[in-house]
Amino acid sequence: MLSGVTSRRDSARLSDVARASGVSLSTASRALAAPELVLPKTRGRILDAAARLGYVPHGAARALASRRSRTIGAVVPTLDNPIFAASTQVLQHRIAQEGYTLLLGSHEYDLKAEVKVVSALIERGVDGIVLVGLDHSPELHRLLAKAEIPCELTWATDASEMHYSLGFSNRRAAARIAQHLLELGHREFAMISGRTASNDRARERVAGVREALAAHGLVLPPRRMLEVPFSIPAAREALGHLLDAGERFTALVGGNDLLALGALLEAAARGIAVPGRLSVTGFDDIELAAEISPGLTTLHIPVAEIGRLAAERMLARIGGVDVPKSHEVPVDLVVRASTAPPG
Amino acid sequence: MLSGVTSRRDSARLSDVARASGVSLSTASRALAAPELVLPKTRGRILDAAARLGYVPHGAARALASRRSRTIGAVVPTLDNPIFAASTQVLQHRIAQEGYTLLLGSHEYDLKAEVKVVSALIERGVDGIVLVGLDHSPELHRLLAKAEIPCELTWATDASEMHYSLGFSNRRAAARIAQHLLELGHREFAMISGRTASNDRARERVAGVREALAAHGLVLPPRRMLEVPFSIPAAREALGHLLDAGERFTALVGGNDLLALGALLEAAARGIAVPGRLSVTGFDDIELAAEISPGLTTLHIPVAEIGRLAAERMLARIGGVDVPKSHEVPVDLVVRASTAPPG
């Protein structure tokens, strides 16, 4: 491209602004990036000219020269899960306030796909990356290390403190749910979990339930632990399956609210009284959990807080300020009408 | 920055790849961007070297030189609404297959905020922009025109064909729902709508219902048309309000499924039989609509299809291929158990 004439001649460059205001390119650049270094009078002239010409900075040029893109990457399993949609929403909102833009990817619970997405984000020069969970491909970590950009793992805390993480202990949280059921007097449990492969959150929740039961000398037999996709119909089918198989249990632990909701609906459809004959628990506390009847006993996760904190921690680290390696957000048991002592 | 030594010395540049494979920078560049222009043998050497050095192209440099960023921007009102989350998910997935990355913004139904977000995206050099709905600030259109990048409006069709749009007629769709209720024999209607300010979809749905009623000589009295935020509790409250005010109606039209769901739950809580004493309709056909009891009569929108088509149309236009100015996706009435003739 030898002739500059062929390029977007209509959109003003910084050099145009500089010329129009009678200053050098450097001064014009400073007026925008570090206004305090420029005499107020000069600065005014430059800003006027910029406004008049409708100057819009060229992000790529800026990123190339300054080595920072003012973009942050986020990769979630899927936006279809309202908790990821909600926390991403807050993350985006918060970083936008600081002039950052969100680059978004998803991987549908496929770790190989995640590597590709992250690699695309790094190629785009993101200043930092927010991921979900602790389970990631080693290659992912290699890429990240090489790019030398900060990374936050969310929705879980990394006990080993090898990585920066933000969330809560899924294991302890799930144990708490189970504990609640145990205290009500339940002894026969079943669980409908999401897929545990490549999903540490799901795995840890199952482990938490098992631990709590074990403390009472109880077990969760494999045939009463079903793994299904995260969807209402899948959960309905799973409960149907357990029931049809003649399994006798008084407490059903859902891997998350969606799954618990499916169980609630299936129980209603089959005329099984909740909590009369069956107690059901969820995990997440989505909006619907409080509205449905019976109200779902679940664990409240501060979803927005996770998004906000991910933003804060990321922004701090990009700015060179260190933060604690792991940050735990409070989660709370919310007892509603779906649990009661076994009938 | 006079010394190149201070910059990420560890990450390989294209010039390193060129040197390592004994070719010029140009040839190395071509080997990656237009492989057919390079002798297979040479190309192989170059690709080998690139792999060996772990070469990752520098997006900003590429964007600066080529004037295309291989990123696409999308701005939604909020990710909290599952229909936007789902269509965005598909959009992201589809463009990623073509090597594009999604830049995401949201504006929370604030047109001024939208301008800011879009401006940030343009600054980042997106190759195209996907927006939701027809209502946008004039300034938005000015920015877009100046940037000369393609823009797709989704979730509605622009009858005037001034802009490229992809979706369906919210008015006709809503009229169809009302028509269904009219055919069942309903004559007394109420509606719970989302906020109609800056939201053409909500406005058109109300208009569609009014049109259908008018064709039968009926009206929707203002006191029976409530505008609320898009949330279940808000809808419950609204229905409560209508009932408490002593309004007598046999059909309740929800502006979307979430609102209808709220109405369903409130009716259940108050012991009002649906569809015995009250028929309720939704709009969108979210997963829950089919699962809840009674099943929600609603309008099915091909959400994933909208995301996919937005991707296809955008990719085509970026590639210089023109597409029809407006594309209508089929929507279908889904009759479930929440509607019946008035008791």
Place this chain on the structure above:
DNA sequence: TAATCCGATGAAAGCGCTCTCATGAAGACT
């Protein structure tokens, strides 16, 4: 055999900005 063409490669000029360093004028101090 000479003229012609073609496909593969290289040289080098940007793309639009940032940032270091140099400069020079004005004020501070002795």
Place this chain on the structure above:
DNA sequence: AGTCTTCATGAGAGCGCTTTCATCGGATTA
């Protein structure tokens, strides 16, 4: 008055890539 600071501004070298244009063998044709 002379020297030293300080501060606002300017000059110019990149940032890492793409792309045009020139070049140069070798195959094709007359």
